[in-house]
Amino acid sequence: MKLMTEVVNFLEAGPIKLFINGTWKESNDGATFKSYNPANGRELAEVYEAKESDIDDAVQAASLAFEDGSEWSNLSAIDRANLMFKLADLMERDFEIIAQLETLDNGKPINDVRAADLPNAIENIRYFAGWVTKATGQTIPYSNDFFNYTRHEPVGVVGQIIPWNFPFMMAAWKIAPALATGCTIVLKPAEQTPLSALYMAKLIEESGFPKGVVNIVNGFGKTAGDALVKHPLVNKIAFTGSTQVGKSIMKEAANTMKRVTLELGGKSPNIILPDADLDKAIPGVFFGAVANQGEVCNAGSRVFIPDEIYDEVIEKLVQYAKSLKVGDGLDEQIEMGPLVSERQQEVVTSYVSKGIEEGAKLLVGGEKTDEGYFVSPAVFTDVTDEMTIAKEEIFGPVVVPLRYKTIDEVVKRANASPYGLAAGIWTENLKQAHTLANKLKAGTVWVNTYNITNPAAPFGGFKESGFGREMGSYALENYTEVKNVLISLE
Numbered sequence: 001m002k003l004m005t006e007v008v009n010f011l012e013a014g015p016i017k018l019f020i021n022g023t024w025k026e027s028n029d030g031a032t033f034k035s036y037n038p039a040n041g042r043e044l045a046e047v048y049e050a051k052e053s054d055i056d057d058a059v060q061a062a063s064l065a066f067e068d069g070s071e072w073s074n075l076s077a078i079d080r081a082n083l084m085f086k087l088a089d090l091m092e093r094d095f096e097i098i099a100q101l102e103t104l105d106n107g108k109p110i111n112d113v114r115a116a117d118l119p120n121a122i123e124n125i126r127y128f129a130g131w132v133t134k135a136t137g138q139t140i141p142y143s144n145d146f147f148n149y150t151r152h153e154p155v156g157v158v159g160q161i162i163p164w165n166f167p168f169m170m171a172a173w174k175i176a177p178a179l180a181t182g183c184t185i186v187l188k189p190a191e192q193t194p195l196s197a198l199y200m201a202k203l204i205e206e207s208g209f210p211k212g213v214v215n216i217v218n219g220f221g222k223t224a225g226d227a228l229v230k231h232p233l234v235n236k237i238a239f240t241g242s243t244q245v246g247k248s249i250m251k252e253a254a255n256t257m258k259r260v261t262l263e264l265g266g267k268s269p270n271i272i273l274p275d276a277d278l279d280k281a282i283p284g285v286f287f288g289a290v291a292n293q294g295e296v297c298n299a300g301s302r303v304f305i306p307d308e309i310y311d312e313v314i315e316k317l318v319q320y321a322k323s324l325k326v327g328d329g330l331d332e333q334i335e336m337g338p339l340v341s342e343r344q345q346e347v348v349t350s351y352v353s354k355g356i357e358e359g360a361k362l363l364v365g366g367e368k369t370d371e372g373y374f375v376s377p378a379v380f381t382d383v384t385d386e387m388t389i390a391k392e393e394i395f396g397p398v399v400v401p402l403r404y405k406t407i408d409e410v411v412k413r414a415n416a417s418p419y420g421l422a423a424g425i426w427t428e429n430l431k432q433a434h435t436l437a438n439k440l441k442a443g444t445v446w447v448n449t450y451n452i453t454n455p456a457a458p459f460g461g462f463k464e465s466g467f468g469r470e471m472g473s474y475a476l477e478n479y480t481e482v483k484n485v486l487i488s489l490e
Protein backbone atom coordinates (compact mmCIF):
# COMPACT_ATOMS: atom_id res chain seq x y z
CA MET A 1 0.00 0.00 0.00
CA LYS A 2 1.24 3.46 -0.86
CA LEU A 3 1.72 5.73 2.11
CA MET A 4 -0.20 8.99 2.01
CA THR A 5 1.84 12.16 1.59
CA GLU A 6 0.48 13.44 4.90
CA VAL A 7 1.79 10.32 6.64
CA VAL A 8 5.24 10.61 5.10
CA ASN A 9 5.43 14.31 5.98
CA PHE A 10 4.36 13.63 9.55
CA LEU A 11 7.04 10.97 10.00
CA GLU A 12 9.82 12.92 8.32
CA ALA A 13 9.28 16.37 9.80
CA GLY A 14 12.19 15.86 12.18
CA PRO A 15 11.85 14.77 15.79
CA ILE A 16 8.16 15.14 16.66
CA LYS A 17 7.72 17.46 19.60
CA LEU A 18 5.86 17.19 22.89
CA PHE A 19 2.41 18.79 23.01
CA ILE A 20 2.42 20.93 26.16
CA ASN A 21 0.23 23.93 26.95
CA GLY A 22 -1.13 24.05 23.41
CA THR A 23 2.30 24.35 21.81
CA TRP A 24 4.84 21.94 20.35
CA LYS A 25 8.00 21.78 22.45
CA GLU A 26 11.33 20.01 22.39
CA SER A 27 12.17 18.11 25.55
CA ASN A 28 14.02 20.24 28.10
CA ASP A 29 17.22 18.19 27.83
CA GLY A 30 16.83 17.63 24.08
CA ALA A 31 16.44 13.85 24.52
CA THR A 32 14.67 11.89 21.78
CA PHE A 33 13.83 8.28 21.10
CA LYS A 34 12.83 6.31 18.05
CA SER A 35 9.75 4.50 16.97
CA TYR A 36 10.02 1.39 14.81
CA ASN A 37 7.88 -0.46 12.32
CA PRO A 38 7.43 -3.96 13.78
CA ALA A 39 6.77 -5.46 10.34
CA ASN A 40 10.42 -4.93 9.39
CA GLY A 41 12.20 -3.49 12.42
CA ARG A 42 13.05 -0.30 10.54
CA GLU A 43 13.02 3.14 12.09
CA LEU A 44 9.81 5.09 11.46
CA ALA A 45 10.27 8.38 13.24
CA GLU A 46 12.11 10.16 16.01
CA VAL A 47 10.15 11.77 18.84
CA TYR A 48 11.13 13.97 21.76
CA GLU A 49 11.31 12.19 25.10
CA ALA A 50 9.65 13.70 28.16
CA LYS A 51 11.36 13.29 31.51
CA GLU A 52 10.52 14.61 34.95
CA SER A 53 10.90 18.34 34.14
CA ASP A 54 8.83 18.05 30.95
CA ILE A 55 6.14 16.19 32.88
CA ASP A 56 6.22 19.00 35.42
CA ASP A 57 5.71 21.55 32.62
CA ALA A 58 2.76 19.57 31.30
CA VAL A 59 1.18 19.14 34.73
CA GLN A 60 1.61 22.86 35.51
CA ALA A 61 -0.11 23.69 32.21
CA ALA A 62 -2.96 21.27 32.96
CA SER A 63 -3.25 22.70 36.45
CA LEU A 64 -3.51 26.29 35.18
CA ALA A 65 -6.04 25.24 32.55
CA PHE A 66 -8.17 23.64 35.27
CA GLU A 67 -8.17 26.58 37.67
CA ASP A 68 -11.30 28.45 38.55
CA GLY A 69 -11.83 31.22 36.00
CA SER A 70 -9.81 29.53 33.24
CA GLU A 71 -11.11 29.50 29.69
CA TRP A 72 -11.91 25.79 30.03
CA SER A 73 -13.71 26.06 33.35
CA ASN A 74 -15.77 28.96 31.99
CA LEU A 75 -17.02 27.08 28.94
CA SER A 76 -20.69 26.24 28.88
CA ALA A 77 -21.57 22.56 28.76
CA ILE A 78 -22.69 22.78 25.14
CA ASP A 79 -19.47 24.54 24.09
CA ARG A 80 -17.40 21.84 25.76
CA ALA A 81 -19.46 19.15 24.04
CA ASN A 82 -19.05 20.91 20.69
CA LEU A 83 -15.26 20.91 21.02
CA MET A 84 -15.41 17.16 21.50
CA PHE A 85 -17.74 16.71 18.51
CA LYS A 86 -15.32 18.81 16.45
CA LEU A 87 -12.45 16.57 17.51
CA ALA A 88 -14.42 13.48 16.47
CA ASP A 89 -15.18 15.08 13.09
CA LEU A 90 -11.48 15.78 12.51
CA MET A 91 -10.63 12.18 13.39
CA GLU A 92 -13.12 11.11 10.77
CA ARG A 93 -11.67 13.55 8.21
CA ASP A 94 -8.15 12.16 8.79
CA PHE A 95 -9.31 8.56 9.24
CA GLU A 96 -6.98 7.10 6.64
CA ILE A 97 -3.92 9.04 7.84
CA ILE A 98 -4.46 7.78 11.38
CA ALA A 99 -5.10 4.23 10.13
CA GLN A 100 -1.78 4.17 8.25
CA LEU A 101 0.14 5.63 11.19
CA GLU A 102 -1.38 3.09 13.56
CA THR A 103 -0.52 0.12 11.39
CA LEU A 104 3.01 1.39 10.76
CA ASP A 105 3.72 1.93 14.45
CA ASN A 106 1.92 -1.01 16.05
CA GLY A 107 1.91 -3.56 13.20
CA LYS A 108 -1.77 -4.49 13.39
CA PRO A 109 -3.66 -5.06 10.10
CA ILE A 110 -4.94 -1.83 8.60
CA ASN A 111 -8.28 -3.54 8.00
CA ASP A 112 -8.64 -4.04 11.76
CA VAL A 113 -7.80 -0.39 12.43
CA ARG A 114 -10.41 0.71 9.89
CA ALA A 115 -13.07 -1.70 11.10
CA ALA A 116 -12.52 -1.54 14.85
CA ASP A 117 -9.94 0.72 16.50
CA LEU A 118 -10.79 3.95 14.72
CA PRO A 119 -14.59 3.77 14.58
CA ASN A 120 -14.54 2.75 18.25
CA ALA A 121 -12.29 5.70 19.15
CA ILE A 122 -14.48 8.18 17.29
CA GLU A 123 -17.69 6.76 18.79
CA ASN A 124 -16.19 7.10 22.26
CA ILE A 125 -15.47 10.79 21.76
CA ARG A 126 -19.01 11.35 20.49
CA TYR A 127 -20.64 9.21 23.15
CA PHE A 128 -18.95 11.16 25.94
CA ALA A 129 -19.54 14.48 24.20
CA GLY A 130 -23.21 13.59 24.60
CA TRP A 131 -22.80 13.20 28.36
CA VAL A 132 -21.49 16.75 28.85
CA THR A 133 -25.00 18.19 28.63
CA LYS A 134 -26.68 15.24 30.34
CA ALA A 135 -24.66 14.26 33.39
CA THR A 136 -26.40 15.62 36.49
CA GLY A 137 -26.19 15.52 40.27
CA GLN A 138 -29.07 14.80 42.62
CA THR A 139 -31.50 16.76 44.73
CA ILE A 140 -32.01 14.89 47.94
CA PRO A 141 -35.18 15.06 50.04
CA TYR A 142 -34.44 16.00 53.62
CA SER A 143 -37.01 18.32 55.22
CA ASN A 144 -38.75 21.59 54.49
CA ASP A 145 -36.03 23.38 56.41
CA PHE A 146 -33.23 22.30 54.10
CA PHE A 147 -32.34 22.16 50.44
CA ASN A 148 -29.81 19.45 49.64
CA TYR A 149 -28.17 18.82 46.29
CA THR A 150 -25.04 17.24 44.90
CA ARG A 151 -22.60 18.49 42.31
CA HIS A 152 -20.47 16.12 40.27
CA GLU A 153 -17.30 18.14 39.94
CA PRO A 154 -14.29 17.25 37.78
CA VAL A 155 -11.56 15.57 39.82
CA GLY A 156 -8.94 17.97 38.43
CA VAL A 157 -5.69 17.20 36.63
CA VAL A 158 -5.61 13.62 35.47
CA GLY A 159 -2.56 11.62 34.45
CA GLN A 160 -3.37 8.96 31.88
CA ILE A 161 -0.90 6.22 31.05
CA ILE A 162 -1.73 3.90 28.18
CA PRO A 163 -0.29 0.80 26.49
CA TRP A 164 0.74 -0.01 22.92
CA ASN A 165 -1.85 -2.60 21.89
CA PHE A 166 -4.59 -0.12 20.84
CA PRO A 167 -2.66 3.15 20.88
CA PHE A 168 -5.24 5.48 19.34
CA MET A 169 -8.31 3.77 20.77
CA MET A 170 -6.85 3.69 24.28
CA ALA A 171 -6.04 7.39 24.05
CA ALA A 172 -9.67 8.05 23.03
CA TRP A 173 -11.08 5.84 25.82
CA LYS A 174 -9.02 7.83 28.28
CA ILE A 175 -9.48 11.42 27.15
CA ALA A 176 -13.21 11.20 26.32
CA PRO A 177 -14.70 10.83 29.84
CA ALA A 178 -12.05 13.14 31.32
CA LEU A 179 -12.94 15.94 28.87
CA ALA A 180 -16.65 15.29 29.28
CA THR A 181 -16.44 15.85 33.02
CA GLY A 182 -14.26 18.97 32.69
CA CYS A 183 -10.91 17.58 33.81
CA THR A 184 -7.58 18.54 32.26
CA ILE A 185 -5.20 15.90 31.02
CA VAL A 186 -1.60 14.83 30.77
CA LEU A 187 -1.56 11.71 28.59
CA LYS A 188 1.52 9.51 28.27
CA PRO A 189 1.35 7.05 25.39
CA ALA A 190 3.43 3.86 25.38
CA GLU A 191 7.02 4.26 24.22
CA GLN A 192 6.55 1.53 21.58
CA THR A 193 3.74 3.42 19.83
CA PRO A 194 4.00 7.20 20.22
CA LEU A 195 2.79 8.28 16.80
CA SER A 196 -1.00 8.15 16.57
CA ALA A 197 -1.45 9.97 19.89
CA LEU A 198 0.83 12.73 18.61
CA TYR A 199 -1.37 12.97 15.55
CA MET A 200 -4.35 13.17 17.92
CA ALA A 201 -2.61 16.11 19.61
CA LYS A 202 -2.53 17.88 16.23
CA LEU A 203 -6.28 17.38 15.92
CA ILE A 204 -6.87 18.56 19.49
CA GLU A 205 -4.94 21.72 18.62
CA GLU A 206 -6.98 22.21 15.45
CA SER A 207 -10.27 21.61 17.28
CA GLY A 208 -9.60 24.69 19.38
CA PHE A 209 -9.44 23.29 22.91
CA PRO A 210 -8.02 25.91 25.28
CA LYS A 211 -4.28 25.53 25.85
CA GLY A 212 -3.22 23.10 28.54
CA VAL A 213 -6.48 21.13 28.57
CA VAL A 214 -4.85 18.16 26.86
CA ASN A 215 -1.09 17.66 27.00
CA ILE A 216 0.45 14.69 25.21
CA VAL A 217 3.93 13.74 26.34
CA ASN A 218 5.79 10.73 25.10
CA GLY A 219 8.38 9.05 27.24
CA PHE A 220 9.26 5.89 29.13
CA GLY A 221 7.42 4.35 32.05
CA LYS A 222 10.15 4.52 34.68
CA THR A 223 10.86 8.21 33.98
CA ALA A 224 7.90 10.04 32.45
CA GLY A 225 5.21 7.65 33.74
CA ASP A 226 6.65 7.58 37.23
CA ALA A 227 6.96 11.40 37.36
CA LEU A 228 3.29 11.68 36.50
CA VAL A 229 2.29 9.21 39.21
CA LYS A 230 4.37 11.09 41.81
CA HIS A 231 3.42 14.64 40.85
CA PRO A 232 1.56 16.37 43.70
CA LEU A 233 -0.62 18.43 41.33
CA VAL A 234 -2.02 15.35 39.60
CA ASN A 235 -5.32 14.40 41.25
CA LYS A 236 -5.96 11.12 39.51
CA ILE A 237 -4.15 8.43 37.56
CA ALA A 238 -5.89 6.27 34.98
CA PHE A 239 -3.67 3.41 33.86
CA THR A 240 -3.97 0.59 31.37
CA GLY A 241 -1.13 -1.92 31.19
CA SER A 242 0.49 -4.76 33.08
CA THR A 243 -0.74 -5.89 36.50
CA GLN A 244 2.79 -5.56 37.84
CA VAL A 245 3.06 -1.86 36.96
CA GLY A 246 -0.56 -1.32 38.05
CA LYS A 247 0.29 -2.57 41.53
CA SER A 248 3.31 -0.30 41.81
CA ILE A 249 1.25 2.70 40.64
CA MET A 250 -1.41 1.98 43.25
CA LYS A 251 1.20 1.87 46.02
CA GLU A 252 2.91 5.03 44.84
CA ALA A 253 -0.38 6.90 44.44
CA ALA A 254 -1.15 6.33 48.12
CA ASN A 255 1.51 8.91 49.05
CA THR A 256 -0.46 11.75 47.50
CA MET A 257 -3.86 10.02 47.84
CA LYS A 258 -4.46 10.19 44.11
CA ARG A 259 -7.57 8.58 42.81
CA VAL A 260 -6.61 5.56 40.75
CA THR A 261 -8.35 3.42 38.18
CA LEU A 262 -6.53 0.45 36.71
CA GLU A 263 -7.26 -1.68 33.67
CA LEU A 264 -4.78 -4.53 33.85
CA GLY A 265 -4.01 -7.99 32.56
CA GLY A 266 -6.20 -11.01 32.14
CA LYS A 267 -6.35 -14.74 31.47
CA SER A 268 -9.92 -14.88 30.35
CA PRO A 269 -11.81 -18.17 30.00
CA ASN A 270 -13.75 -18.76 26.80
CA ILE A 271 -16.08 -21.70 27.40
CA ILE A 272 -17.68 -23.86 24.72
CA LEU A 273 -20.68 -25.74 26.11
CA PRO A 274 -21.61 -29.16 24.67
CA ASP A 275 -24.65 -27.74 22.85
CA ALA A 276 -22.82 -24.80 21.23
CA ASP A 277 -23.20 -24.03 17.53
CA LEU A 278 -19.68 -25.05 16.60
CA ASP A 279 -19.70 -23.22 13.28
CA LYS A 280 -19.79 -20.03 15.35
CA ALA A 281 -18.06 -21.16 18.52
CA ILE A 282 -14.84 -22.45 16.95
CA PRO A 283 -13.96 -19.31 14.97
CA GLY A 284 -15.30 -17.38 17.97
CA VAL A 285 -12.81 -18.88 20.41
CA PHE A 286 -9.99 -18.84 17.85
CA PHE A 287 -10.31 -15.13 17.11
CA GLY A 288 -11.10 -14.49 20.77
CA ALA A 289 -7.56 -15.64 21.46
CA VAL A 290 -5.60 -14.35 18.46
CA ALA A 291 -7.37 -11.15 17.38
CA ASN A 292 -4.97 -8.19 17.42
CA GLN A 293 -2.10 -10.74 17.43
CA GLY A 294 -3.34 -11.89 20.84
CA GLU A 295 -2.18 -8.55 22.24
CA VAL A 296 -5.48 -7.91 24.00
CA CYS A 297 -6.00 -7.66 27.75
CA ASN A 298 -9.28 -9.55 27.46
CA ALA A 299 -8.00 -12.20 25.04
CA GLY A 300 -9.88 -15.47 25.57
CA SER A 301 -6.62 -17.20 26.29
CA ARG A 302 -8.04 -20.22 28.15
CA VAL A 303 -10.38 -22.11 25.84
CA PHE A 304 -12.48 -24.67 27.75
CA ILE A 305 -13.74 -27.50 25.55
CA PRO A 306 -16.06 -30.39 26.57
CA ASP A 307 -14.40 -33.79 26.51
CA GLU A 308 -16.82 -35.27 23.98
CA ILE A 309 -16.09 -32.70 21.26
CA TYR A 310 -12.50 -31.88 22.19
CA ASP A 311 -10.80 -33.61 19.24
CA GLU A 312 -13.17 -32.13 16.69
CA VAL A 313 -12.67 -28.60 18.05
CA ILE A 314 -8.89 -28.90 18.22
CA GLU A 315 -8.68 -30.13 14.64
CA LYS A 316 -10.61 -27.08 13.41
CA LEU A 317 -8.62 -24.67 15.56
CA VAL A 318 -5.46 -25.99 13.92
CA GLN A 319 -7.00 -25.45 10.48
CA TYR A 320 -7.85 -21.86 11.37
CA ALA A 321 -4.31 -21.27 12.61
CA LYS A 322 -2.84 -22.69 9.39
CA SER A 323 -5.05 -20.65 7.11
CA LEU A 324 -4.67 -17.28 8.85
CA LYS A 325 -2.88 -14.79 6.59
CA VAL A 326 0.04 -13.33 8.54
CA GLY A 327 2.14 -10.47 7.19
CA ASP A 328 2.71 -6.74 6.91
CA GLY A 329 -0.44 -5.08 8.25
CA LEU A 330 -0.41 -2.51 5.44
CA ASP A 331 -1.34 -5.30 3.04
CA GLU A 332 -5.14 -5.34 2.94
CA GLN A 333 -5.26 -9.14 2.54
CA ILE A 334 -3.51 -9.64 5.87
CA GLU A 335 -5.42 -10.95 8.90
CA MET A 336 -2.63 -10.87 11.48
CA GLY A 337 0.37 -8.58 11.75
CA PRO A 338 3.62 -8.73 13.72
CA LEU A 339 3.84 -8.35 17.47
CA VAL A 340 4.64 -4.84 18.60
CA SER A 341 8.31 -5.29 19.42
CA GLU A 342 11.23 -7.66 19.46
CA ARG A 343 10.79 -7.90 23.22
CA GLN A 344 7.16 -8.97 22.88
CA GLN A 345 8.21 -11.52 20.23
CA GLU A 346 10.73 -12.92 22.75
CA VAL A 347 8.17 -12.98 25.58
CA VAL A 348 5.62 -14.86 23.48
CA THR A 349 8.05 -17.41 22.01
CA SER A 350 9.51 -18.07 25.43
CA TYR A 351 6.00 -18.87 26.70
CA VAL A 352 5.65 -21.28 23.78
CA SER A 353 8.93 -22.98 24.77
CA LYS A 354 7.85 -23.11 28.40
CA GLY A 355 4.59 -24.80 27.38
CA ILE A 356 6.54 -27.50 25.55
CA GLU A 357 9.01 -27.91 28.44
CA GLU A 358 6.18 -28.38 30.91
CA GLY A 359 4.67 -31.16 28.80
CA ALA A 360 2.08 -29.49 26.58
CA LYS A 361 2.06 -30.45 22.91
CA LEU A 362 2.40 -27.71 20.28
CA LEU A 363 0.23 -28.63 17.28
CA VAL A 364 0.96 -25.67 15.05
CA GLY A 365 2.67 -22.26 14.97
CA GLY A 366 4.70 -20.50 17.63
CA GLU A 367 7.49 -19.77 15.18
CA LYS A 368 9.16 -16.42 14.87
CA THR A 369 10.47 -14.77 11.75
CA ASP A 370 13.94 -13.34 11.20
CA GLU A 371 12.62 -10.15 9.69
CA GLY A 372 9.93 -8.32 11.61
CA TYR A 373 8.51 -9.37 14.96
CA PHE A 374 6.08 -12.02 13.76
CA VAL A 375 4.98 -15.11 15.67
CA SER A 376 2.78 -17.57 13.77
CA PRO A 377 -0.56 -18.41 15.46
CA ALA A 378 -0.09 -21.34 17.81
CA VAL A 379 -2.44 -24.02 19.10
CA PHE A 380 -1.48 -26.32 21.97
CA THR A 381 -3.03 -29.52 23.26
CA ASP A 382 -2.48 -31.65 26.39
CA VAL A 383 -2.47 -28.57 28.59
CA THR A 384 -3.25 -28.75 32.32
CA ASP A 385 -4.39 -25.90 34.57
CA GLU A 386 -1.09 -25.87 36.49
CA MET A 387 1.06 -25.13 33.45
CA THR A 388 2.48 -21.63 33.06
CA ILE A 389 0.76 -21.14 29.68
CA ALA A 390 -2.61 -21.82 31.36
CA LYS A 391 -1.96 -19.37 34.19
CA GLU A 392 0.00 -16.38 32.93
CA GLU A 393 -0.92 -13.72 30.42
CA ILE A 394 0.97 -14.48 27.19
CA PHE A 395 -0.18 -11.46 25.15
CA GLY A 396 0.44 -13.20 21.85
CA PRO A 397 -1.39 -15.43 19.35
CA VAL A 398 -1.41 -18.63 21.39
CA VAL A 399 -4.52 -20.77 21.87
CA VAL A 400 -4.48 -22.71 25.13
CA PRO A 401 -7.26 -25.36 25.08
CA LEU A 402 -8.34 -27.10 28.29
CA ARG A 403 -10.61 -30.17 28.47
CA TYR A 404 -13.51 -30.36 30.90
CA LYS A 405 -16.28 -32.82 31.84
CA THR A 406 -19.00 -31.00 33.84
CA ILE A 407 -20.40 -27.48 34.05
CA ASP A 408 -19.72 -27.19 37.78
CA GLU A 409 -16.12 -28.16 37.17
CA VAL A 410 -15.63 -25.64 34.37
CA VAL A 411 -17.05 -22.77 36.45
CA LYS A 412 -14.64 -23.53 39.28
CA ARG A 413 -11.66 -23.82 36.96
CA ALA A 414 -12.59 -20.73 34.97
CA ASN A 415 -12.75 -18.69 38.19
CA ALA A 416 -9.53 -20.14 39.58
CA SER A 417 -7.39 -17.28 38.32
CA PRO A 418 -6.13 -14.13 40.00
CA TYR A 419 -7.52 -12.25 36.99
CA GLY A 420 -11.15 -11.45 36.19
CA LEU A 421 -11.34 -9.23 33.14
CA ALA A 422 -13.63 -11.09 30.75
CA ALA A 423 -15.20 -14.45 29.96
CA GLY A 424 -16.97 -16.04 27.02
CA ILE A 425 -19.76 -18.63 26.83
CA TRP A 426 -20.87 -20.46 23.70
CA THR A 427 -24.25 -22.18 24.00
CA GLU A 428 -27.69 -22.35 22.39
CA ASN A 429 -29.29 -22.80 25.82
CA LEU A 430 -30.47 -19.48 27.21
CA LYS A 431 -30.92 -20.71 30.78
CA GLN A 432 -27.43 -22.11 30.82
CA ALA A 433 -26.03 -18.85 29.44
CA HIS A 434 -27.64 -16.74 32.18
CA THR A 435 -26.72 -19.13 34.96
CA LEU A 436 -23.10 -19.25 33.88
CA ALA A 437 -22.91 -15.50 33.26
CA ASN A 438 -23.97 -14.96 36.87
CA LYS A 439 -21.31 -17.32 38.20
CA LEU A 440 -18.26 -16.16 36.27
CA LYS A 441 -16.07 -13.66 38.08
CA ALA A 442 -15.35 -11.24 35.27
CA GLY A 443 -16.05 -7.62 34.38
CA THR A 444 -17.46 -8.59 30.99
CA VAL A 445 -19.22 -11.80 29.97
CA TRP A 446 -19.78 -12.35 26.29
CA VAL A 447 -22.29 -14.95 25.11
CA ASN A 448 -21.95 -16.29 21.56
CA THR A 449 -19.63 -13.43 20.69
CA TYR A 450 -16.30 -12.15 21.94
CA ASN A 451 -14.19 -8.98 22.05
CA ILE A 452 -17.09 -6.65 21.28
CA THR A 453 -16.99 -3.35 23.15
CA ASN A 454 -19.43 -0.49 22.97
CA PRO A 455 -18.82 3.07 24.22
CA ALA A 456 -22.13 2.93 26.12
CA ALA A 457 -21.25 -0.25 28.05
CA PRO A 458 -18.78 -0.51 30.94
CA PHE A 459 -15.47 -2.32 30.57
CA GLY A 460 -13.05 -3.27 33.33
CA GLY A 461 -11.92 -5.98 35.66
CA PHE A 462 -12.60 -7.98 38.80
CA LYS A 463 -9.72 -9.10 41.04
CA GLU A 464 -6.18 -8.44 39.77
CA SER A 465 -7.49 -7.23 36.42
CA GLY A 466 -7.96 -3.88 38.14
CA PHE A 467 -10.86 -1.68 39.12
CA GLY A 468 -12.92 1.17 37.78
CA ARG A 469 -14.92 0.93 34.59
CA GLU A 470 -14.12 2.60 31.31
CA MET A 471 -16.93 3.63 28.98
CA GLY A 472 -20.61 3.91 29.70
CA SER A 473 -22.03 6.17 32.40
CA TYR A 474 -19.79 4.32 34.87
CA ALA A 475 -16.67 5.97 33.43
CA LEU A 476 -17.92 9.40 34.50
CA GLU A 477 -17.44 8.33 38.11
CA ASN A 478 -13.73 7.88 37.49
CA TYR A 479 -13.36 11.57 36.79
CA THR A 480 -15.69 13.24 39.25
CA GLU A 481 -15.77 14.14 42.92
CA VAL A 482 -19.22 14.30 44.47
CA LYS A 483 -19.89 17.42 46.51
CA ASN A 484 -22.89 17.55 48.81
CA VAL A 485 -24.36 21.02 49.37
CA LEU A 486 -26.78 21.41 52.28
CA ILE A 487 -28.57 24.73 52.66
CA SER A 488 -30.68 25.75 55.59
CA LEU A 489 -33.89 27.48 54.51
CA GLU A 490 -34.73 28.72 57.98
Ligand code: NAI
Pocket: 161, 162, 163, 164, 165, 188, 189, 190, 191, 219, 220, 221, 222, 224, 225, 226, 229, 240, 241, 242, 243, 245, 246, 248, 249, 263, 264, 265, 266, 296, 297, 347, 393, 394, 395
Ligand atom coordinates in the same frame (compact mmCIF):
# COMPACT_ATOMS: atom_id res chain seq x y z
P1 NAI B 1 3.70 -1.85 30.97
O1 NAI B 1 2.66 -2.02 32.02
O2 NAI B 1 5.13 -1.76 31.41
O3 NAI B 1 3.41 -0.53 30.09
C1 NAI B 1 2.17 0.10 29.96
C2 NAI B 1 2.34 1.61 30.11
O4 NAI B 1 2.81 1.91 31.43
C3 NAI B 1 3.35 2.25 29.16
O5 NAI B 1 2.91 3.53 28.80
C4 NAI B 1 4.59 2.37 30.03
O6 NAI B 1 5.47 3.38 29.62
C5 NAI B 1 3.98 2.71 31.38
N1 NAI B 1 4.82 2.37 32.55
C6 NAI B 1 5.69 1.34 32.67
N2 NAI B 1 6.27 1.37 33.90
C7 NAI B 1 5.74 2.43 34.55
C8 NAI B 1 5.94 2.97 35.86
N3 NAI B 1 6.78 2.42 36.72
N4 NAI B 1 5.23 4.06 36.20
C9 NAI B 1 4.35 4.62 35.35
N5 NAI B 1 4.13 4.16 34.12
C10 NAI B 1 4.81 3.06 33.72
O7 NAI B 1 3.52 -3.03 29.94
P2 NAI B 1 4.59 -3.55 28.83
O8 NAI B 1 5.94 -3.70 29.43
O9 NAI B 1 4.47 -2.71 27.64
O10 NAI B 1 4.02 -5.00 28.55
C11 NAI B 1 4.27 -6.05 29.47
C12 NAI B 1 3.08 -6.95 29.60
O11 NAI B 1 2.00 -6.23 30.16
C13 NAI B 1 2.53 -7.48 28.28
O12 NAI B 1 3.23 -8.61 27.85
C14 NAI B 1 1.12 -7.79 28.68
O13 NAI B 1 1.06 -9.05 29.32
C15 NAI B 1 0.76 -6.72 29.68
N6 NAI B 1 0.02 -5.61 29.06
C16 NAI B 1 -1.32 -5.49 29.31
C17 NAI B 1 -2.05 -4.50 28.68
C18 NAI B 1 -3.50 -4.32 28.90
O14 NAI B 1 -4.19 -3.88 28.00
N7 NAI B 1 -4.02 -4.59 30.08
C19 NAI B 1 -1.44 -3.61 27.71
C20 NAI B 1 -0.02 -3.77 27.56
C21 NAI B 1 0.65 -4.75 28.22
Ligand code: MG
Pocket: 035, 036, 037, 038, 104, 105, 106, 192, 193, 194
Ligand atom coordinates in the same frame (compact mmCIF):
# COMPACT_ATOMS: atom_id res chain seq x y z
MG1 MG C 1 6.46 1.27 16.77
